[in-house]
Amino acid sequence: xxxxxxxxxxxxxxxxxxxxxxxxxxxxxxxxxxxxxxxxxxxxxxxxxxxxxxxxxxxxxxxxxxxxxxxxxxxxxxxxxxxxxxxxxxxxxxxxxxxxxxxxxxxxxxxxxxxxxxxxxxxxxxxxxxxxxxxxxxxxxxxxxxxxxxxxxxxxxxxxxxxxxxxxxxxxxxxxxxxxxxxxxxxxxxxxxxxxxxxxxxxxxxxxxxxxxxxxxxxxxxxxxxxxxxxxxxxxxxxxxxxxxxxxxxxxxxx
Amino acid sequence: xxxxxxxxxxxxxxxxxxxxxxxxxxxxxxxxxxxxxxxxxxxxxxxxxxxxxxxxxxxxxxxxxxxxxxxxxxxxxxxxxxxxxxxxxxxxxxxxxxxxxxxxxxxxxxxxxxxxxxxxxxxxxxxxxxxxxxxxxxxxxxxxxxxxxxxxxxxxxxxxxxxxxxxxxxxxxxxxxxxxxxxxxxxxxxxxxxxxxxxxxxxxxxxx
Amino acid sequence: xxxxxxxxxxxxxxxxxxxxxxxxxxxxxxxxxxxxxxxxxxxxxxxxxxxxxxxxxxxxxxxxxxxxxxxxxxxxxxxxxxxxxxxxxxxxxxxxxxxxxxxxxxxxxxxxxxxxxxxxxxxxxxxxxxxxxxxxxxxxxxxxxxxxxxxxxxxxxxxxxxxxxxxxxxxxxxxxxxxxxxxxxxxxxxxxxxxxxxxxxxxxxxxxxxxxxxxxxxxx
Numbered sequence: 001x002x003x004x005x006x007x008x009x010x011x012x013x014x015x016x017x018x019x020x021x022x023x024x025x026x027x028x029x030x031x032x033x034x035x036x037x038x039x040x041x042x043x044x045x046x047x048x049x050x051x052x053x054x055x056x057x058x059x060x061x062x063x064x065x066x067x068x069x070x071x072x073x074x075x076x077x078x079x080x081x082x083x084x085x086x087x088x089x090x091x092x093x094x095x096x097x098x099x100x101x102x103x104x105x106x107x108x109x110x111x112x113x114x115x116x117x118x119x120x121x122x123x124x125x126x127x128x129x130x131x132x133x134x135x136x137x138x139x140x141x142x143x144x145x146x147x148x149x150x151x152x153x154x155x156x157x158x159x160x161x162x163x164x165x166x167x168x169x170x171x172x173x174x175x176x177x178x179x180x181x182x183x184x185x186x187x188x189x190x191x192x193x194x195x196x197x198x199x200x201x202x203x204x205x206x207x208x209x210x211x212x213x214x215x216x217x218x219x220x221x222x223x224x225x226x227x228x229x230x231x232x233x234x235x236x237x238x239x240x241x242x243x244x245x246x247x248x249x250x251x252x253x254x255x
Numbered sequence: 256x257x258x259x260x261x262x263x264x265x266x267x268x269x270x271x272x273x274x275x276x277x278x279x280x281x282x283x284x285x286x287x288x289x290x291x292x293x294x295x296x297x298x299x300x301x302x303x304x305x306x307x308x309x310x311x312x313x314x315x316x317x318x319x320x321x322x323x324x325x326x327x328x329x330x331x332x333x334x335x336x337x338x339x340x341x342x343x344x345x346x347x348x349x350x351x352x353x354x355x356x357x358x359x360x361x362x363x364x365x366x367x368x369x370x371x372x373x374x375x376x377x378x379x380x381x382x383x384x385x386x387x388x389x390x391x392x393x394x395x396x397x398x399x400x401x402x403x404x405x406x407x408x409x410x411x412x413x414x415x416x417x418x419x420x421x422x423x424x425x426x427x428x429x430x431x432x433x434x435x436x437x438x439x440x441x442x443x444x445x446x447x448x449x450x451x452x453x454x455x456x457x458x459x460x461x462x463x
Numbered sequence: 464x465x466x467x468x469x470x471x472x473x474x475x476x477x478x479x480x481x482x483x484x485x486x487x488x489x490x491x492x493x494x495x496x497x498x499x500x501x502x503x504x505x506x507x508x509x510x511x512x513x514x515x516x517x518x519x520x521x522x523x524x525x526x527x528x529x530x531x532x533x534x535x536x537x538x539x540x541x542x543x544x545x546x547x548x549x550x551x552x553x554x555x556x557x558x559x560x561x562x563x564x565x566x567x568x569x570x571x572x573x574x575x576x577x578x579x580x581x582x583x584x585x586x587x588x589x590x591x592x593x594x595x596x597x598x599x600x601x602x603x604x605x606x607x608x609x610x611x612x613x614x615x616x617x618x619x620x621x622x623x624x625x626x627x628x629x630x631x632x633x634x635x636x637x638x639x640x641x642x643x644x645x646x647x648x649x650x651x652x653x654x655x656x657x658x659x660x661x662x663x664x665x666x667x668x669x670x671x672x673x674x675x676x677x678x679x680x681x682x683x
Contacts, residue, residue, distance in 0.1 A: 308683065344536070
């Protein structure tokens with residue numbers, strides 16, 4: 001009987017030779033870039049938020065029907081937009097990660113998801129706060145609010161799954177499957193909740209803003225939306241840097 | 256090499272932790288590879304890499320010269336894998352379990368052959384007993400019966416002798432010798448050497 | 464296709480050996496349906512109004528609690544690995560398991576549901592639509608549940624499974640109970656049932672494939 005010895009592997013060269021943007025696909029390179037970009041996005045978010053809040057609370061005129069309470073849309077609507085947009089972004093990263101086996105994509109999905117969940121909670125909270133003085137009830141089972149609630153469950157399901165699985169590969173790919181299943185479901189859920197709403201109650205209590213919006217109101221909402229977008233990017237960059245450090249520490253055990 | 260199984264610079268990661276790296280070996284038809292090593296050295300993980308349940312973190316597995324990816328149909332059609340768990344449901348009888356496993360994987364379901372193999376592994380009297388009534392050694396023999404009846408070229412067996420008595424050990428060694436004499440390949444993890452008679456046996460030590 | 468027969472046969476045989484396991488979903492269904500009147504009072508008009516929703520929610524919850532029996536026993540005894548290694552289409556195998564699970568778990572529900580419908584005072588044609596909506600909807604619930612079960616296979620606790628599966632089941636719930644409510648109010652159930660059928664088609668095409676991918680991950 002001969003004994004087979006284990007052969008030491010020749011170390012595979014790290015990803016080299018990529019040009020331009022594609023270099024950023026390597027986690028360590030992205031880590032450095034994110035560190036430099038983070039303060040800019042954070043600053044941008046602060047500036048836009050101050051501007052948006054100023055326009056929303058000081059400049060925009062008082063609404064004839066709702067009085068001062070309506071001003072909460074300057075937080076509610078951007079938060080709702082961002083909650084849906086971030087889910088699409090996370091699902092996009094999930095799809096890229098599954099299709100191209102990039103190491104960074106599942107980390108980006110994990111980085112943006114908590115912020116998306118936060119915005120969903122803010123949208124629900126401000127929606128309830130708006131509903132109480134306007135329609136007399138904390139929760140009116142409006143189609144949009146109900147869809148936001150289900151979106152929150154989708155986020156929590158994804159976050160719960162990736163944190164419950166120890167194996168990084170299974171967590172990444174399993175989480176990606178959940179996100180993609182969710183993104184396919186989101187239009188179906190939205191449509192079915194709309195259907196359900198019109199079926200069961202005649203009065204359309206919609207929490208979207210009044211039909212004719214003053215230009216200042218629109219400007220205020222847009223500024224706040226951009227502020228939320230910049231904030232999301234800043235927070236996601238910070239989070240993904242931590243995730244990259246964790247993963248690289250695991251990968252270092254090879255050498 | 257163009258025939259048989261070969262592994263090139265295999266690296267394995269379980270739950271984010273590296274188990275082994277840089278593993279290479281070849282197994283030609285008619286050879287038995289006995290994998291030895293301490294607990295936790297990655298013997299079971301190696302078998303899972305070879306049969307395609309676990310994707311390798313580094314390196315590749317080749318079957319008859321062509322690289323094999325997880326879920327690869329070519330290897331699935333020619334390999335039989337016996338894990339720690341026997342793959343049999345406790346509520347079903349020996350016969351029912353065998354019939355299901357062979358229908359699923361494709362194999363010899365002829366009643367006469369099934370009876371003959373069971374007889375050889377001292378399970379002839381247990382054919383209609385539910386599997387949860389069998390002892391651990393008997394369940395191991397049942398798993399071995401499935402491997403025998405599946406008529407596959409490559410056997411990947413994880414601790415096949417666990418719980419077997421001396422009679423069972425001898426029966427297994429004989430089955431193994433016959434398998435490689437027919438040109439089959441076997442990769443077997445084990446804690447003690449299996450006497451395979453004149454069959455060409457190589458040892459792979461995971462601790463180095 | 465041929466792999467379906469041994470798989471379905473095996474599941475049915477196992478269910479007949481342990482009938483209590485298989486019928487636990489049915490008992491849960493009946494229990495939930497009986498608890499609601501106890502909770503809201505015997506007012507017939509109220510019960511008729513909430514009836515379609517209650518029966519549908521009870522069916523959804525019954526499917527949810529039965530999901531742990533879909534893949535977990537196979538993972539524990541090693542059958543799942545053999546299923547993954549079989550030289551057969553994994554999508555076909557998963558489809559067969561889903562069909563088998565539906566036969567064992569949901570068919571009793573569907574048979575008993577009309578009785579519950581009558582308990583809630585639904586009209587005969589509404590009871591008929593209830594039956595049809597459950598026939599169309601419960602397979603979708605099992606398909607979606609199988610995906611959730613595969614993703615959370617081996618993880619502790621059942622809450623994560625519910626959290627992942629329930630949002631995806633909301634449209635089926637809405638269309639299913641909507642179909643029965645419409646019939647009860649004298650309206651057409653056609654659109655609801657068509658949407659249920661569409662959900663079943665989409666789930667039938669996408670879920671087994673995604674579930675197979677999740678099973679491979681779970682076994683790694």
